[in-house]
Amino acid sequence: MALAHDYVRSNGLDALTMRRLAVAADVTPGALYKHFRDRKDLQRAMSDAIYATIDLSDIDTANPSIDNVKTCCERMRRAMLAFRDGGRIVAGSYAPLSATLNLSATLMTLLHAVTAPEHSPGQLAAVLRSYTTGFVIDEQAYLELSGTDEWDSLVQQIAANGHHRPTEADDLIAILTGDRNRRFDTGLDMILTGLVQASLAPPT
Amino acid sequence: MALAHDYVRSNGLDALTMRRLAVAADVTPGALYKHFRDRKDLQRAMSDAIYATIDLSDIDTANPSIDNVKTCCERMRRAMLAFRDGGRIVAGSYAPLSATLNLSATLMTLLHAVTAPEHSPGQLAAVLRSYTTGFVIDEQAYLELSGTDEWDSLVQQIAANGHHRPTEADDLIAILTGDRNRRFDTGLDMILTGLVQASLAPPT
DNA sequence: ACCTGAACACCGTTCAAGT
DNA sequence: ACCTGAACACCGTTCAAGT
Numbered sequence: 001m002a003l004a005h006d007y008v009r010s011n012g013l014d015a016l017t018m019r020r021l022a023v024a025a026d027v028t029p030g031a032l033y034k035h036f037r038d039r040k041d042l043q044r045a046m047s048d049a050i051y052a053t054i055d056l057s058d059i060d061t062a063n064p065s066i067d068n069v070k071t072c073c074e075r076m077r078r079a080m081l082a083f084r085d086g087g088r089i090v091a092g093s094y095a096p097l098s099a100t101l102n103l104s105a106t107l108m109t110l111l112h113a114v115t116a117p118e119h120s121p122g123q124l125a126a127v128l129r130s131y132t133t134g135f136v137i138d139e140q141a142y143l144e145l146s147g148t149d150e151w152d153s154l155v156q157q158i159a160a161n162g163h164h165r166p167t168e169a170d171d172l173i174a175i176l177t178g179d180r181n182r183r184f185d186t187g188l189d190m191i192l193t194g195l196v197q198a199s200l201a202p203p204t
Numbered sequence: 205m206a207l208a209h210d211y212v213r214s215n216g217l218d219a220l221t222m223r224r225l226a227v228a229a230d231v232t233p234g235a236l237y238k239h240f241r242d243r244k245d246l247q248r249a250m251s252d253a254i255y256a257t258i259d260l261s262d263i264d265t266a267n268p269s270i271d272n273v274k275t276c277c278e279r280m281r282r283a284m285l286a287f288r289d290g291g292r293i294v295a296g297s298y299a300p301l302s303a304t305l306n307l308s309a310t311l312m313t314l315l316h317a318v319t320a321p322e323h324s325p326g327q328l329a330a331v332l333r334s335y336t337t338g339f340v341i342d343e344q345a346y347l348e349l350s351g352t353d354e355w356d357s358l359v360q361q362i363a364a365n366g367h368h369r370p371t372e373a374d375d376l377i378a379i380l381t382g383d384r385n386r387r388f389d390t391g392l393d394m395i396l397t398g399l400v401q402a403s404l405a406p407p408t
Numbered sequence: 409a410c411c412t413g414a415a416c417a418c419c420g421t422t423c424a425a426g427t
Numbered sequence: 428a429c430c431t432g433a434a435c436a437c438c439g440t441t442c443a444a445g446t
Contacts, residue, residue, distance in 0.1 A: 018439060030441075031411050039439070091295070091338070092345030096362040104376060119394065122375040126342075127335065127391040134295070134338025138330075141296030158300035171326040172308060187331040190323065191395050222420060234422075235430050243420070412445075419438050426431075 004046055005083060012144070013085035018042075040093075046083075047090045048097035054079045056106050064113035070188050072107050073132050077184060080136045085144075087136035131191060135184055142176050208250055209287060216348070217289035222246075244297075250287075251294045252301035258283045260310050268317035274392050276311050277336050281388060284340045289348075291340035335395060339388055346380050 003025050008016050018039060022029040036042040054075045059068055080086035104125070111121035145151040155173060175183070207229050212220050222243060226233040240246040258279045263272055284290035308329070315325035349355040359377060379387070 017437085019437080028412050029439080030413085033440070034410060088296070092292070092341045094345060094349065094358055096358055101362070108375065119390070122379045123387060123390060124394065126339075126379050126387065127394055130338030130342060130391070131331065131335045132338070133341070134334030134336070135330075137296045137337070138334060141298060145298065154298055154300055158305070171312065175326045175330050183327060183330065186323070186327060187334070190328065190331055221418085223418080232431050233420080234432085237421070238429060410446085412443105414442095414444105416441085417439095420436095422435085423433095424431105425433105427429085 002049075004042060005049055008046070008089075009084050013088055043089060044093050044095040044097065047093040047095040048099045050079050050083050050086050050090055051076075051095075051097075051103050052099035053082065054099070054103055056103065059106060059110075061106055061109045064110040066114055066192055069107070069110050069114060069128075069192065070185075072103070072110065073128055073188055074184070076103065076129075076132050077136055080133070081139070085140060087133055087138075087140050091133045091137060127191060128188075131187060135187065138176075139180055146177075206253075208246060209253055212250070212293075213288050217292055247293060248297050248299040248301065251297040251299040252303045254283050254287050254290050254294060255280075255299075255301075255307050256303035257286065258303070258307055260307065263310060263314075265310055265313045268314040270318055270396055273311070273314050273318060273332075273396065274389075276307070276314065277332055277392055278388070280307065280333075280336050281340055284337070285343070289344060291337055291342075291344050295337045295341060331395060332392075335391060339391065342380075343384055350381075 004016065004021055007021060007024050011020075018032055019029050021042075022032055025032070032042075036045065056072075056075075059071065080090055083089065107125050107128070108121055111124050115121045115124050145154065158172060208220065208225055211225060211228050215224075222236055223233050225246075226236055229236070236246075240249065260276075260279075263275065284294055287293065311329050311332070312325055315328050319325045319328050349358065362376060
């Protein structure tokens with residue numbers, strides 16, 4: 001398992017194949033199928049391994065706050081970012097394994113206390129997850145591209161195709177190349193502010 | 205191009221290979237490389253073809269409103285849902301092709317008028333995109349799984365592994381199996397409400 | 409319980425050569 | 428400009444057989 005992540009870290013998800021993992025593990029390809037049912041099962045295990053790197057010990061679930069929720073999401077993003085293609089590995093893998101469920105549980109507990117009464121904590125958890133994974137996938141796609149000459153040609157294509165409204169093309173590129181930490185944070189704020197306003201700042 | 209989507213519609217993205225597409229197009233594998241640089245280029249073209257199905261003609265950009273923004277996002281989701289694995293096809297593909305840029309542009313125009321002054325419309329556009337794609341990926345992953353016996357075994361795993369807090373396990377499943385249209389909509393509301401509040405309901 | 413060897417039915421991509 | 432044929436270096440998965 002650790003081997004699989006080592007491999008992806010240095011070679012990317014698309015380069016991870018059962019056969020290459022087998023040689024990395026000094027084993028015959030067929031032997032892997034005693035440990036994982038198939039490639040999808042391997043990816044689920046990798047997904048959970050990513051969640052397993054998230055340290056939640058300092059988060060006081062007895063004392064929930066919006067900041068705690070944000071910290072959870074930020075750590076989720078950090079964890080995914082720490083693995084090459086981490087976003088894609090996690091997205092839609094539905095890994096109901098221990099580390100994944102663990103994060104879900106603490107996030108849910110925090111949200112129970114913080115969510116405005118008219119919304120469901122589970123629903124908000126889903127929104128936050130969708131946002132975070134979607135964000136990281138885009139981010140990592142950009143990271144893989146930038147630096148290569150493929151990125152330059154993409155930028156040129158955007159400029160060329162968006163001839164009608166040149167400002168938006170620039171905007172599109174600026175968003176990607178800008179400070180992504182801040183952008184993620186602001187996005188979180190955008191989502192959370194609307195939700196807690198009702199409970200924290202009730203109409204006088 | 206249309207052929208590629210037909211193929212994915214009936215066989216799924218993972219089953220789409222250059223070779224199979226070639227036989228579907230009644231052509232030799234090598235011939236495809238005169239139309240697409242590689243597999244990634246093909247996926248970018250497919251991504252744009254998905255956006256091309258979105259009809260924006262009835263959206264009055266001169267008269268921007270929150271409802272118009274929501275309509276845009278809903279149609280984006282609809283378009284992705286209409287194609288098998290549409291979310292994954294679009295996610296992080298950075299297709300700077302005409303239909304994609306077209307949607308970006310109208311969304312941006314609408315947001316320019318509606319976004320609270322302290323936030324950037326481009327940033328909000330990115331948040332909405334992250335949310336929508338993330339949502340659809342999860343949704344389609346569920347749709348592919350549900351119905352198969354794999355889904356049943358996942359549900360059992362969730363129940364078994366989440367032994368500490370059984371309620372949350374149920375919650376997790378309920379979220380997925382519930383009314384996803386409503387869930388998407390509420391999520392949008394959650395995001396947008398916080399953002400326009402400042403401009404629509406200024407403190408007295 | 410875990411592994412090997414060997415096989416089966418595939419992949420993406422390239423490239424000289426044809427029209 | 429577009430296509431074929433053929434090749435190269437790979438894939439995931441299965442399964443009898445070994446230990």
